[in-house]
Amino acid sequence: MSESAEQSALDLLSQLKGLAPRSKSGEEPVSSYEELDFDFSDLSASEAPAGEPAGDAETQSAGPSAPPSPASDEPPLNDPRLAQLFERVNQLLSDPTLDSDEPFRPKAPETLEETGLTFEEVERLVLKFLHSKGSATGRQVCAQVRLPFRIVESILKQLKREQLVVLRGAAAAGDYEFTLTESGRDRAKRFSEECTYFGAAPVCLKEYLKAMEAQSIARQTVSEEALREAFSDLVISDELLDRLGPAISSGRGLFLFGEPGNGKTSIAERVMQAFGSTIWIPRALGIDGDIIRLYDPGVHEAVEEHTKDGIFDLSDVDQRWVKIIRPTVVAGGELTMSQLEVTQNLQTKICEAPLQLKSNCGALVIDDFGRQRMPVDELLNRWIVPLEKRYDFLGLPSGKKIQVPFDQLIIFSTNLEPRKLVDAAFLRRIPYKIHVGSPTEKQFHQIFEMVAPTLGFEYDKEAVNYLIDKHYHQAKRSLRACHPRDLLLQIKSYCNYKGLPRKMLPEYFDWAVENYFSVM
Numbered sequence: 001m002s003e004s005a006e007q008s009a010l011d012l013l014s015q016l017k018g019l020a021p022r023s024k025s026g027e028e029p030v031s032s033y034e035e036l037d038f039d040f041s042d043l044s045a046s047e048a049p050a051g052e053p054a055g056d057a058e059t060q061s062a063g064p065s066a067p068p069s070p071a072s073d074e075p076p077l078n079d080p081r082l083a084q085l086f087e088r089v090n091q092l093l094s095d096p097t098l099d100s101d102e103p104f105r106p107k108a109p110e111t112l113e114e115t116g117l118t119f120e121e122v123e124r125l126v127l128k129f130l131h132s133k134g135s136a137t138g139r140q141v142c143a144q145v146r147l148p149f150r151i152v153e154s155i156l157k158q159l160k161r162e163q164l165v166v167l168r169g170a171a172a173a174g175d176y177e178f179t180l181t182e183s184g185r186d187r188a189k190r191f192s193e194e195c196t197y198f199g200a201a202p203v204c205l206k207e208y209l210k211a212m213e214a215q216s217i218a219r220q221t222v223s224e225e226a227l228r229e230a231f232s233d234l235v236i237s238d239e240l241l242d243r244l245g246p247a248i249s250s251g252r253g254l255f256l257f258g259e260p261g262n263g264k265t266s267i268a269e270r271v272m273q274a275f276g277s278t279i280w281i282p283r284a285l286g287i288d289g290d291i292i293r294l295y296d297p298g299v300h301e302a303v304e305e306h307t308k309d310g311i312f313d314l315s316d317v318d319q320r321w322v323k324i325i326r327p328t329v330v331a332g333g334e335l336t337m338s339q340l341e342v343t344q345n346l347q348t349k350i351c352e353a354p355l356q357l358k359s360n361c362g363a364l365v366i367d368d369f370g371r372q373r374m375p376v377d378e379l380l381n382r383w384i385v386p387l388e389k390r391y392d393f394l395g396l397p398s399g400k401k402i403q404v405p406f407d408q409l410i411i412f413s414t415n416l417e418p419r420k421l422v423d424a425a426f427l428r429r430i431p432y433k434i435h436v437g438s439p440t441e442k443q444f445h446q447i448f449e450m451v452a453p454t455l456g457f458e459y460d461k462e463a464v465n466y467l468i469d470k471h472y473h474q475a476k477r478s479l480r481a482c483h484p485r486d487l488l489l490q491i492k493s494y495c496n497y498k499g500l501p502r503k504m505l506p507e508y509f510d511w512a513v514e515n516y517f518s519v520m
Contacts, residue, residue, distance in 0.1 A: 104214035106318035116204035128198035131188035135179035137171040146200040146319035195349040202286025212405045215279045217251040230273035247432035253410045258436040261480035264413040268365040272326045280321045292351040300324045327362035335372045359408045369414040387429040448484040460504040467509045
């Protein structure tokens with residue numbers, strides 16, 4: 001939102017409280033939303049149903065009193081001026097200059113119906129959270145389940161009417177502190193036995209599918225300039241770059257093969273940088289009562305959104321979603337079939353999304369392909385249809401099957417010859433097969449020149465010539481792209497141990513080579 005629009009919204013919000021536009025002290029203009037003291041007297045302890053205490057005796061006598069009701073000279077709630085002000089505030093907060101270049105931006109729901117959730121689904125989260133924490137303010141409940149206050153407020157009021165929660169007293173900024181009744185604790189325990197999850201409210205599958213379609217890598221284009229920038233810290237020939245460009249831009253499948261140590265994994269891990277954009281994903285998916293945790297800090301890199309946290313989060317973004325850099329999920333020799341299916345923790349009953357779902361709209365790198373714990377044929381049979389159709393079927397603990405996008409660039413990286421690994425039918429579904437060869441002597445020098453300063457060395461061309469002649473030509477040893485870094489790390493450790501200045505000297509290379517290649 002633009003600065004002028006935000007200030008206008010603040011002025012209007014101030015008018016709603018009769019501040020026009022003064023702070024609570026009445027001395028300075030309001031400069032932030034936190035300064036606005038909104039009133040929630042309609043949620044006061046006096047609303048408790050007959051026979052229900054508003055709070056325990058200690059809280060009533062010693063705790064803070066509820067905020068006072070609005071003064072009688074303030075405009076009534078049905079005053080048309082209020083409706084006009086609220087409408088104008090909403091227009092300002094929907095300023096189109098806010099990230100208007102995004103293909104998808106999750107809009108904050110205004111009603112429970114817009115969340116795609118039922119009352120019971122939100123009730124479960126709220127009760128389990130209160131049971132875990134003991135007590136919490138409305139602000140804290142909102143932050144936990146990632147829903148707007150107006151939705152959480154209605155849930156809390158209904159739970160209070162059903163005598164599942166009670167008010168312990170008032171909190172800051174017109175908020176209240178809630179705790180469970182005995183009935184509420186019993187219900188929360190029952191919900192926790194079914195599933196312990198009480199994080200962000202889940203997003204329905206329908207909304208997830210819309211988001212993936214809007215943010216698909218098939219809608220992105222990769223330029224040569226962007227690709228060069230993504231690989232700027234690698235030494236790559238123009239010929240290899242021109243082979244990689246169309247393969248990456250296609251968003252289909254890619255085989256990178258060649259001798260070990262020449263940068264196949266490094267190339268694969270940098271591919272998504274060429275797309276240069278962020279995407280939105282749900283923190284969790286809710287499908288017929290099953291909650292699937294999708295956002296994984298271990299593989300997803302979140303991009304901070306500067307929003308106003310708390311009861312009055314005036315952001316237009318649905319906080320159940322998180323903005324991330326287009327993901328690159330890497331699976332190596334540890335890959336098993338279970339990681340390709342929805343898995344459920346038997347103790348918590350929380351489901352975890354498979355790797356291909358976590359990598360949607362990004363890249364999935366199968367590193368060291370052919371050396372996984374699972375047989376190659378098993379992996380190929382699992383993915384032969386998704387690679388062709390671009391969608392996948394996943395089984396849920398309930399027994400239901402769901403169709404989800406298989407929308408990522410699949411990169412297989414291997415030291416083995418692809419034809420010896422897979423049959424022709426599978427190779428046909430991976431349209432690009434690119435050999436990553438050993439560096440030339442010129443490229444070998446360029447790698448040394450690039451790596452040396454990062455490790456505290458001054459590049460020495462003559463020392464590298466000595467290394468190539470004695471330890472590669474005479475020894476009939478092949479150059480590898482990883483050797484410059486690995487040998488310099490050996491010399492760095494030697495110099496640190498001896499207390500010597502870091503230099504690329506021939507005798508140091510002799511020592512490093514003897515260590516590094518002794519059994520190679």
